[in-house]
Amino acid sequence: MANIVQFENVGLRYGVGEETLCDVSFTLRSGQFYFLTGASGAGKTSLLRLLYLSQRPSRGIIRLFGEDAVILPRGRLPGFRRRIGVVFQDFRLIPHLSAADNIALPLRVAGMAESEIARAVREMLNWIGLAERAGARPATLSGGEQQRVAIARAVIARPELLVADEPTGNVDPAMAERLLHLFQSLHRLGTTVVMATHDWHLIERVPGAHHLHLEHGRLVDPDPPMPPPAEARASTIVRSGL
Numbered sequence: 001m002a003n004i005v006q007f008e009n010v011g012l013r014y015g016v017g018e019e020t021l022c023d024v025s026f027t028l029r030s031g032q033f034y035f036l037t038g039a040s041g042a043g044k045t046s047l048l049r050l051l052y053l054s055q056r057p058s059r060g061i062i063r064l065f066g067e068d069a070v071i072l073p074r075g076r077l078p079g080f081r082r083r084i085g086v087v088f089q090d091f092r093l094i095p096h097l098s099a100a101d102n103i104a105l106p107l108r109v110a111g112m113a114e115s116e117i118a119r120a121v122r123e124m125l126n127w128i129g130l131a132e133r134a135g136a137r138p139a140t141l142s143g144g145e146q147q148r149v150a151i152a153r154a155v156i157a158r159p160e161l162l163v164a165d166e167p168t169g170n171v172d173p174a175m176a177e178r179l180l181h182l183f184q185s186l187h188r189l190g191t192t193v194v195m196a197t198h199d200w201h202l203i204e205r206v207p208g209a210h211h212l213h214l215e216h217g218r219l220v221d222p223d224p225p226m227p228p229p230a231e232a233r234a235s236t237i238v239r240s241g242l
């Protein structure tokens with residue numbers, strides 16, 4: 001199984017002061033499912049930003065899809081980003097586009113035929129329970145509805161790597177379960193999934209998932225560790241050297 005991401009002694013400092021991320025080393029293997037946990041402010045969003053190349057580290061090595069992502073020329077960033085689906089914590093939907101057109105964006109960028117786009121978007125809207133709101137602008141949708149549109153946009157082009165920052169933070173437990181199934185379906189198709197969450201119940205629901213835990217900007221063993229039988233299903237730490 002190939003390594004899709006490799007971090008070696010990565011540090012991130014915003015401005016002056018202490019590092020937000022410190023000596024972060026881990027490997028993500030292609031086709032695996034990873035949860036990223038940690039208290040508020042531990043550095044989860046910062047780590048994800050490094051993963052989807054919206055932030056460069058202050059030090060250390062990041063390899064993505066087998067290439068050095070730190071020295072990647074700007075001109076190659078769009079090509080890399082097209083291989084990564086991102087669910088942002090603040091959704092980042094395009095305000096003047098409808099829900100359907102927001103979801104369709106990655107397929108339009110990829111040059112897919114409009115008839116195929118329409119079919120794929122319809123299917124996705126049905127899945128997230130928003131078929132009736134296809135024409136709605138983001139501002140007229142609830143927070144949870146916007147989140148579902150953001151997830152649909154991130155997964156519709158079946159990215160190689162899906163990075164999701166608290167993707168179930170604004171929905172009820174039933175919808176969280178449904179969205180988790182969507183992520184698992186994508187994962188079964190071969191996508192590597194990295195999901196930041198505060199919801200430890202979700203972790204127990206994905207057999208074979210791996211767990212990365214941040215404390216004050218450093219990766220540490222999850223505490224408490226997954227209890228049996230969940231331990232057998234879901235807890236391998238994959239930090240380098242372990």
Ligand SMILES: Nc1ncnc2c1ncn2[C@@H]1O[C@H](COP(=O)(O)OP(=O)(O)OP(=O)(O)O)[C@@H](O)[C@H]1O
Pocket residue numbers: 014020038039040041042043044045046047
């Ligand atoms: N753009 C930025 N400039 C300066 N400091 C930042 C920036 N982004 C994050 N930070 C700081 O970095 C630290 C880690 O923030 P981050 O958002 O990565 O944590 P988090 O674990 O995702 O938190 P939460 O669970 O609340 O989303 C915090 O102290 C935050 O204030």
